[in-house]
Amino acid sequence: MLTSTICAAVSAAGLGIAALTAYRRRFLAATRIAAFSLVPIGLVLTGIVQWLTDIVFKPSVWAGFGVLALSALLFVVSRAAERRGAGGGRKERKATAAAAQRDAMAPAASAPSLGPGRAAGRPQGGAKKSGDGEDFSDIEAILKKHGI
Structure with a gap:
């Protein structure tokens, strides 16, 4: 009224x-x-x-708002913990993916060499065709030589 x-x-x-x-x-x-x-x-x-x-x-409505606020707070805290790496989040997944990629590239780099810059499993025509992707093993070898 x-x-x-x-x-x-x-x-x-x-x-x-x-x-x-x-x-x-x-x-x-x-x-x-x-x-x-x-x-x-x-x-x-x-x-x-x-x-x-x-x-x-109504006090029950305020209690409901309090529960919603607590829920939001817990969500924010869990996201912050995940970003810091305590929860095994994205960083660990990225590190695992990078290690798997390194392992996949390692057999090609450790193949016996047929001469300077050529590995046994690599075709002798130089770079692959543009549809097959690029071969960066020479660049990787240079970077490894300089410790990068």
Whole structure:
């Protein structure tokens, strides 16, 4: 009851300010003020204000908000722990994938050499065709030589 009276008073005051603004021939601003001032009384008439006051004054609703806040806090903490590496997250998966890739490339690099820069399993025509991908074993050997 009190909230509907307050909303009606706010709407009436807003409409009064809109009328004064229109009197000064600022019609666009007056229209905006009138639109904003009709919102509180519209909320009262639709019943949203009653619903909101029921939410605000019930302890069980506040307990529900507390549980939701706790849930959000736990989610944020778990994400932070995962990023620090304590939870075995992305970093460990990336390290495992990088190790698997190194192991896959290791047999080609450790093949017996037929000469400078050529391995036994590699074709002698130089670089592969563009559809087959690029061969970077020479570059890898140079980088390993320099400790990179």
